[in-house]
Amino acid sequence: MKLYFKINYVTKLGERLVLQVLMDNQTWKSYDLYCENTFIWQGEVDYFSKEICYKYQVLDKDNQLLQEEIIPHRLFLGHSFKEYQIIDTWNSKNFPENYLNNKIFRNTKHNFVPEKLNVRKKHTHLFRIEAPLYKPNWKILIFGEIPELGAWQYDKAVALNEVDFGIWEVAVELNVNHDFAYKYGIYDDETKKVIFIESGDNRITSANNNDEILQVNSDHYFVFDDARLWHAAGVAVPVFSLRSDDAFGVGEFLDLKLLADWSKDTDLSIIQILPINDTTANYTWTDSYPYAAISVYALHSQYLRVDALDFPIAKADLEAFNNLKSKLNQEKFVDYEVMMSEKWNVIKKVFNENASIIFKDKSFKSFLKENKDWLLPYAAFCVLRDKYKTPNFNNWKTHKRYVAGKIATMFDAKHKDYSAVMMHAWVQYQLHLQLTEAIDYAHSLGISLKGDLPIGIYRYSVEAWAEPELFGMDFQAGAPPDQFSDLGQNWEFPTYNWEVMKADGYNWWKKRFAVLERYFDAMRIDHILGFFRIWRMPIDATQGVLGYFYPAIPVTKEELHANHIDFNEDRFCKPFINDSIIHHTFGEEADVVKSHFFELNSNGLYKFKPEFDTQRKLSDSFKKQSWDWKEEKLLALAANVLFIIETTEDGENVYHPRFNMEKTLSFANLPEWERVKLAEIYNDYFFVRQDDLWYEKAMEKLPALLTSTKMLICGEDLGLVPDSVPVVMDQLAITALKVQRMPSENIPFYDPKNASYMNVVTASSHDSSTLRQWWHEDREMTQQYFNQQLKQYGTAPWDLLPDFSEMIMKQHLYTDAMLAIFPIQEFLATDQRLMNENMDDERINVPAIFPHYWRYRMHLKLEDLKTETAFNQKISDWVKDSGRK
Incomplete structure (x- = not known):
């Protein structure tokens, strides 16, 4: 096949465009393009496959790369033509089709069936547009100035076929000898009306008078307006904070099903949670810190419903278990140590009683095989941690250094630790089953899950043990002083050896993203500033104030x-x-x-x-x-x-x-x-x-990671934010976080009405006080907020009243921001009957205190919350009225 490429791209003197084509899914082959006139770059390629993947690059006079497309183009060429004229558009990451073409939308069309495209020899043009439409009754159409495209009449517009998820195409025969204008629009199949024509200038394309060539107008992106872009609302709550009758004094994965039911009733479509990885290091309450995982892959056993395992609890143990369960469920906070101790007592008994069956379970063995790269080191680490009573592998008597061959022998049935390592592997399998069940249920209701990716790893973790070359073990990561702490924060995590990670294309991060993508539709990157630079301290420092930026x-x-x-x-x-x-x-x-x-x-x-x-x-x-x-x-x-x-x-x-x-x-x-x-x-x-350096470092890492996942990526960009951060996040279409009381500008508080589309707006976070607490922190600020932001006269009330909580929520909902996600505490604060009597019991974390006991629990059961019909309808009305259903 002969492919002729043409793209309009404005370059500076000395710059040129190069076309890179992916050959055999392995290597990129470069083709020089030439500039005809007025920045129209052209080139031709001999190609022999029905599908092509390619991207454009901008080089300077010294052949140094200045810019390249992050998202490659993909075209299907399996039609009855030997030659194609491809009229192209530069593929920018920050257009709607790229940041909306994610798992959230794929879940809304989980039964998606591609439509067939009929391309005949008589056709002259193929129009292609990318437009992920979140409403199933919406369709894409094209109309233009020529009769074949309806002569600008809506009722004569031409419908496109959704040939792949979010990709619309149509082939037409156009008998025209001149350039012509056209646009795309959205057609509502229910009302039988055109509801939107893309904004901006008309698109212009040329005639095609060669019946041997199919002209492909690869227009790439549909131009939405803010009203037609997807907007959603959600709830943020740690899994451990959920309260239900069936749980064991702590929120469990299966409780997410109840939370999904409530979300469905209230028309919330996103559930955001904190990290759920295993943090079991010392078997004390200090392990409650969810950002210090001993494995970036393994799930935490606290979320396992032990009376819903594949095998039942022995009848002799059931009464005592249920009695303790009842007692723990009545506790105000999570009793981490008692809860974990008893869960593991049950797990060990159930496993030992059924080990012979478990070892033969084909599904379990399949899970073990599919996840062996991380599961084997993790299970061995857990056994050695328990054997030597410490996660600090430097103090173990054996296996101080990870040697894959020696660790593999522990999974030989004859090895003395075989049963122990298999138990930890089996627990991960059971956690996977329960989490998958909860997520599948949520998806069936149209609810998406947003996870949380910690920026650091625990110093005595599986990764630090098995892959120490990837980390700066002689340093500590943290944050400089800010509003949370005058002395900064020392997380005590090792830093990353980015140069080593870069050598294999950041494969460690890509594997991490792939495992998270099994469960989550969206991902919050904790402290995204760490991909630009990290706050690094020497190992002999305890306070963040003795750190410095690196690089x-x-x-x-x-x-x-x-x-x-x-x-x-x-x-x-x-x-x-x-x-x-x-x-x-x-x-x-x-x-x-x-x-x-x-x-x-x-x-x-x-x-x-x-x-x-x-x-x-x-x-x-x-x-x-x-x-x-x-x-x-x-x-x-x-x-x-x-x-x-x-x-x-x-x-x-x-x-x-x-x-x-x-x-x-x-x-x-x-x-x-x-x-x-x-x-x-x-x-x-x-x-x-520092700004240019930090821009360069972020653009080295983030594009490679973002193109490896279909999750919607959100960045937590609070703190001392360099100027390069919003620039990079905008270029890469990473949604930013706007917390009203933590503005990046030099103002007392942020007005959510100023939030543009690529933002997540919220009233508080897990690291901050709740709104009700914040109301008491600075009475002068509260008064200013009451008069200026809430537009109220007089003196602010001593307590934040439900009416004003509701007003704050609505100010965030009625914005252009893509997502408005609120902690569960803020929803409850809008109802006098449902709010917690003691507001201080609702604080999740105090960053200035390390270690902090992460033990907040909802004071209401999810079962009871679901019965609050009037309250739930109130939230549903907000969501629908603000266009976020």
């Missing part, structure tokens, strides 16, 4: 000297402590503190004694012995530095300004002129010099 363009000695700063590493990079600072900090106890923790230098300054000279050593010393002096004050002195040292691979020291440098006592003890110079360097470091 980043650091400050060098040469730069400091060029600014006339007489740089001394001890003065600028080590804690600055003198008599005045110690007395100011400790008052009457200053002398005792000095004698215990400090040594006097010859220059009259103090330094920490070797056993206390890092934050980690200080914290460890306080664990061993209780002192009268405040640990926080000593940690603050350990952080009284101006720069953080980074040693590069070639052994050179470079420097990163400490966050909030100007607030340190060290900074206050500098001459004024030096403070001015350092402030200039600080501002340049944090707000100017």
Whole structure:
């Protein structure tokens, strides 16, 4: 076949377009294009397959890649023509057909049957458009100025066939000798009317007078307006927070079926949850933290309904189990340790009693085979963790280093640990079955699931053990100081070795996305800023304030000297402590503190004694012995530095300004002129010099990941957001998060009416207080919000009344944002009868507290919530009236 390509693309002087064609689904072959005139680029390709996958690239005069299409074109060419003229359009990621062509829409058409396209030899043109229509009664049609396309008359427009999901085509015979205009529209099959014609200028195409060539107008995307784009509303709630009669003191996967029923009644179409991966490290309440998974693949056993396993609980144990179940279900919060202990007691008994049958189960063996890449290391890790009473593999007596061959022997039936590893594998199989059952049920009701992807991995996880080369184990990840914490956050996760991951095309991430896509239709990427840069701390730091951005363009000695700063590493990079600072900090106890923790230098300054000279050593010393002096004050002195040292691979020291440098006592003890110079360097470091670098790093990683999944991707972009972040998210069509009280602009609160389509709007998050709590945090802010945002006169009421909660919800619903998703607590706050009497019981997490006990439970049972007909109808009315059904 001979393929002739033509695309209109505006280039700069010295730039050119190249066509890349995927050959044998493996390698890309380049074809040079030439520019005829006015930026019309053309080229021809000899091709021998019925389907083609290709993309365009922009190169500079030195053949360096400047830009390329992230989403490739795919065309079917299995018609009765030997030659095709392809009139093309650059495929931008941030058009509706790309960010709407996801699993959510595929679920709405799970019984989709492609329509056949009739292409005959007499046809001259094939029109192709991508338009995922979420209403089943909507169809795409084409009409134009020529008679064959209806002469701009709606009733004579030509219907297209949906030949694949969201892809519409029609072949027509056009007897025309000149260029002509046309447009696409949406036809409602129920009302038998054209309800929308795409906005913008008319499309123009040329005649085709060669009956041997089929002209393919690959128009690519349908131009929607905001009113015709898909809008939805949803509820956010951690699975562990769900309450039901059948659960065991904690929300379980099967409870999602009840939540889906309630969502159906209220016309909510998205259920958003927190991470559900296994976090079982120490068998204490600290394992309740859902962002510290010991496996990025394995599911958490707390979500398993143990009395719904493939095998029943023994009758002799059933009464005691049900009694404890009843007791736990009455608890206000999740009792993590008791709940987990009893669940595992049951699991072990059921497994041991039925092991001989389980080992022969063909479905289980199939699951084991399909997931062996992650399941075998995970099951072995669990056995070794329990055997040595720690997840810290560095302290194990055997298998400190992961060797695949040695671990594989544990799955030999003759191995002493065979039964134990198989038990952990079987639990994952049972979790998979129950989660799949819940999700299939939700999908049957038209409800989609949105998961949560943690940015980090736990330091003592399966991945850190089995693939240590992928991680920076000598560092810790966290976040700089923000409204949640003046000292920043230290998550204690290792950082990523992105260069190693890049070498194989980020295969580790792609596998992770593939497993998540089994269950979820949409995915929230936690702290998406981590794909641009991460906040990195040395291993001996405990507070986030001692971190720096990585990667980043650091400050060098040469730069400091060029600014006339007489740089001394001890003065600028080590804690600055003198008599005045110690007395100011400790008052009457200053002398005792000095004698215990400090040594006097010859220059009259103090330094920490070797056993206390890092934050980690200080914290460890306080664990061993209780002192009268405040640990926080000593940690603050350990952080009284101006720069953080980074040693590069070639052994050179470079420097990163400490966050909030100007607030340190060290900074206050500098001459004024030096403070001015350092402030200039600080501002340049944090707000100017890094943006291009971070844009480049994000564009290296994110396109490869996004093209590997059909999930709708949302990014949690809160915190100190660089200018490059919204640019990248817009280019890649990643929806951003807008939390009203956490604006990225320098304003007190965000007005949701300003949210554009590619956003998720919400009133609060799992990391924030609820609206009712927030109302009490700052009365001056509350009053301002009451008058300016809610447009109310007078004094704000002491408590957030249900009417005002409802008003806030509606302000978010009636916006252009794609998604409006609210925590379950905010829905309940709109009804005096249903809200929790104690608002403080509804807080999920306090980021400034680490570790935090994640144990919030709904105070209402899902079964009871479903019977609240008036309340549910109220929510349904909001959703329908705001166009989000």
